[in-house]
Amino acid sequence: MTKRGHLARRLAVFTALTLLLTPSAAAAVGPYDLLASTSPGRTNAVKLAGQTVSGSIYVFTSPNTSDITRVRFWLDNPQMTGAPRQTESLKPYDFAGTNSDANLTARPFDTRTVADGQHTISAAVDLSSGTTEVIQGTFTVANAGPPPAAFADQIHLAWTGSSATTLTVVWRTLDTTVPSVVEYRKAGDASWQSASGVLRTSGTQGTLHEVTLGSLTPSTAYEYHVRSSASEWSGISSARTGPVPGPADFEFVYVADTGLIGRADGLATGTQQVRDEIAKDNPLLVLGGADYVSFDTDTRYGTLEKTIDAWFNQMQPVASRSVFMPTYGNHETVLGEGFTNWAARFPTPDGWNGRRNYSFDVGDAGSSRSCTRPCSATARTTPRTRRSAVSSPRSSSATASSS
Structure with a gap:
């Protein structure tokens, strides 16, 4: 007791x-x-x-x-x-x-x-x-009904190409006829540019969209919004490109074992505070350390796909502004979940073994993301890279710092 x-x-x-x-x-x-x-x-x-x-x-x-x-x-x-x-x-x-x-x-x-x-x-x-x-x-x-047709959620960013000159945007709409279009501009500019993409096959209800923005300027802040209906847009979000290859300073956060806010067993008591601290710090990059929802012990949303939906919406305040690059752990590969269910939601470089293993570079820092049973991840960083750290999401408090 x-x-x-x-x-x-x-x-x-x-x-x-x-x-x-x-x-x-x-x-x-x-x-x-x-x-x-x-x-x-x-x-x-x-x-x-x-x-x-x-x-x-x-x-x-x-x-x-x-x-x-x-x-x-x-x-x-x-x-x-x-x-x-x-x-x-x-x-x-x-x-x-x-x-x-x-x-x-x-x-x-x-x-x-x-x-x-x-x-x-x-x-x-x-x-x-x-x-x-x-x-x-x-x-x-009987809570609120489904989101309106003109609605975009689960917005998150990735790098599938150069971290200095590209950004990949993913989002969901329930209306399957919505075009996969992103408008973007450098922060402070008045006019928008437009980019189109493709539908991303996944198990979510509705449609998952993927658009890659190319020919961007390195180390630059951008604003973007996504199509939420045939005639409407989501709210404006911000994002940044990485530095060119070579010595550079940037911030990243590593976060793992988040769980979903509201778990009855208390194992995600600090998750909201940790997420909010990361959003406040607004790092360039977030490295996901796996074990995101623990579906084997938290089935509140009924199905795995709905549980994954809930996690992406939970992380949207972070992942819509900071690039999120995942690792897949034992929970994502066994324990009632599946690698393909998760990989369908996360765009990454092609890598090998069906994207179970991939790598990417930011400036002179490289990260190798690998998936085994259990999955693991390693990161190579230069001494000039600054790291932001937060306490475990299973804690009831969180701190953020840079070194």
Whole structure:
């Protein structure tokens, strides 16, 4: 059981939305039930079973009788096998845990971390008599509908050619008729140039676009936007080209084992802060160290492809401004995932063995990215290269520095 004080200190970011209440289903058998509220104070609670919910809600058991010794919670595991999602040994008994403030307010369950549709919360209420009451509530998650047709997401940058004179832009649209077009200009210029590309085959819903911008000026800041519909563009993003071959200073960040924000087991507690620190530092290059989503232990989004979609959207604040060059690890090659699923999303130099191994240069610095079981990566850098470092994404804090 995690101590209340520790829970209060853990990094969590939630935005409360709306709980849509519908007529309740019949109460669970026995004296105990699962209730849901839109308030951390658990006010105006209703029976969870049969509800349609969205955003952040607060789920707890009731009543808090004196003979309860422990309550264990599971999500979408009606057989209640394996470790519970949450264990509460002190009242009140909250599905997402309890804060350590004076009022012992409930922590939120962000329904946006699961797919829309039906879900079931199960609770085992252990009593001092040695018996256990099992209660369950099946409810429907109905968050915002699909993005509008005029929508571009998963925007990220790569180098498939010279790091000094090219930039490759990848993005997704749900509308499969949107042309693969990028407009770009040097930062500060008034007029746009245009480049067209190709569709990139992948397992994502909609279409993945790839456009390579060529004949760029080395060590130069550019602005760009991508087609989000036949007549509309995404917001303007910034990017930079690398230096010409030779001694040069630039910043890069290495990041690995990110996980997806909102994991129930807390293993991605620091991911949002690490991502935001990298975005703030705005390095030229980010080297991905693999094990990005750990789908074998985080299936909130239902399928691997939807989980990969979520990761690219999570990393867009970084990857739309800094070139991201990946390594593939054991999670991307085994453990319920697949190299081809990931490689379809990341453009890289051709390399060899189906792009499992490739290399690229930035100035006088070279990076060899290799994939084995498990994958590994090595980087060769000159003494003049500056490196930005951040703490592990599994930490609840992050720092960024240059040397």
